Amino acid sequence: MSDITLTINGREVKANRGMTVLEAAQAADIYIPTLCHYPDLEPYGGCRLCLVEIEKMRGLPTACTTPAADGMVVTTGSAAIDSVRHASLELILTTHPCDCLECHRRHRCGPYDVCLRHVAVTDRCVTCPANEDCELQQVVDYVGVHKLRIPRDTRPREIDASNPFFTIDRNRCILCARCVRACQEITCIGTIDMSYRGYAMKVSTFGDLPLIETDCGSCGECMVRCPVGAMFPKDIIRPEREVRTVCTYCGVGCSMYLGVKDGKITGVRGVREGPVNHGRLCVKGRFGIAEFVNHPDRLTTPLIRKNGRFEEASWEEALDLVVARLGKYRGDEVAVISSAKSTNEDNYVMQKLARAVLGTNNVDHCARL
Incomplete structure (x- = not known):
C-alpha cells in the first residue's frame, strides 16, 4: 500500500x-x-x-x-541535468562501437537485415547480438547523442569465448558492473570483478584467467543482465513466440519462458514473477533445455525389442506389453524408476502407482544431477 x-x-x-x-x-x-x-x-x-x-x-x-x-x-x-547526462553518455560511448547509435537508418533496420551503411562490417548493428534489444539504444535516443565530441578509443579488447555457453566481448562493454554485481549478489560466487583502473579497467576473473578455468558455474545470470551486447549466448536465434512453463530438470519448479521458432526451442529466460526462482535459472535450466528437447537422439515414440532389434510401436501396443510383463511379478519383485525431467505431478503419480497399485516401496529417481 x-x-x-x-x-x-x-x-x-x-x-x-x-x-x-x-x-x-x-x-x-x-x-x-x-x-x-x-x-x-x-x-x-x-x-x-x-x-x-x-x-x-x-x-x-x-x-x-x-x-x-x-x-x-x-x-x-533540466538544462543542467541534460548537460551532465550528455557528457556522461558521451564518455560511455567512447569505448563502445556506436556507429549503430548514430545511423539515420537504424529505426528501419531489424535483426539480420541487410545493412546498407558504409561502415566497417564489425561495427554494423545487424552483427550485434543485442540489436533491437539494447538498452543503450534507448538511452541514446532519449538523451539525444547523435555525434561524439570526444575522440573514440578504438583499441581492440580481449574476447573470452572459452565458456561453452556464452561469450564475453569486452569491445562492447560499458563497465556498468551489472554482471559483476549479479555474480556477487545473486550467485554469491564472485567469479568476475572490475579489474585495473582508468582506461585499462575491464571485467575480468581473478588472475585474468579465461572464464572456463575459474569456478564459474555458467548459470548466465551475468549475461542476462548485460544492457548491451558484451555478454551473449553462443547460439542466438530470435524466437517467433514464447511459451511459459516450468523447468523439468529438477523438483525446484523454476518458472521460465521458452523461445520457440519453427517448432523448436531456441532459447530460455526466467520469469521474474516466478514465485520460486524470481527469474533466476541455473546452467541446466538456461542452457540445457533446448539441447535435450531438440536432440536428434531423443526418443519420440515407444520402442519394443523384436528379434533382437528395437522397433517403433504405438503407445497402446507398448502399454499392453508392460501390463502383461508386470503381471508376472508381485510386490517387492518390482522396482519403479522415475525421471527428474518429468513434472512433480507426474512423479507423484508414478510413486502412487508403485505403492498403491503395484504394492512396492522400491521407488527411485534419476535426480542426482
Whole structure:
C-alpha cells in the first residue's frame, strides 16, 4: 500500500516507503535513463545517467540511490541535468562501437537485415547480438547523442569465448558492473570483478584467467543482465513466440519462458514473477533445455525389442506389453524408476502407482544431477 507521496515533474506520485526515487518514477511510468540499475541488484549509481534535481538538496543526486521521501519534489529533466547526462553518455560511448547509435537508418533496420551503411562490417548493428534489444539504444535516443565530441578509443579488447555457453566481448562493454554485481549478489560466487583502473579497467576473473578455468558455474545470470551486447549466448536465434512453463530438470519448479521458432526451442529466460526462482535459472535450466528437447537422439515414440532389434510401436501396443510383463511379478519383485525431467505431478503419480497399485516401496529417481 502506498504510504508516501512525492511530486515528479509536477505530477503527484504515490510510492511505498523504502523505494528509491527511480523506483517511484518507474512505478508511475516516468522514464529516467539508466544503464547500471537492475531491479534485483543493489543500487549502484555508476553510470551517472539517472541524475535528477530535488528541492532542498544540493547537486544532482542519482535517482537509483536516493530514497524517496514524503513531500519530495523531483525534476527529471533540466538544462543542467541534460548537460551532465550528455557528457556522461558521451564518455560511455567512447569505448563502445556506436556507429549503430548514430545511423539515420537504424529505426528501419531489424535483426539480420541487410545493412546498407558504409561502415566497417564489425561495427554494423545487424552483427550485434543485442540489436533491437539494447538498452543503450534507448538511452541514446532519449538523451539525444547523435555525434561524439570526444575522440573514440578504438583499441581492440580481449574476447573470452572459452565458456561453452556464452561469450564475453569486452569491445562492447560499458563497465556498468551489472554482471559483476549479479555474480556477487545473486550467485554469491564472485567469479568476475572490475579489474585495473582508468582506461585499462575491464571485467575480468581473478588472475585474468579465461572464464572456463575459474569456478564459474555458467548459470548466465551475468549475461542476462548485460544492457548491451558484451555478454551473449553462443547460439542466438530470435524466437517467433514464447511459451511459459516450468523447468523439468529438477523438483525446484523454476518458472521460465521458452523461445520457440519453427517448432523448436531456441532459447530460455526466467520469469521474474516466478514465485520460486524470481527469474533466476541455473546452467541446466538456461542452457540445457533446448539441447535435450531438440536432440536428434531423443526418443519420440515407444520402442519394443523384436528379434533382437528395437522397433517403433504405438503407445497402446507398448502399454499392453508392460501390463502383461508386470503381471508376472508381485510386490517387492518390482522396482519403479522415475525421471527428474518429468513434472512433480507426474512423479507423484508414478510413486502412487508403485505403492498403491503395484504394492512396492522400491521407488527411485534419476535426480542426482
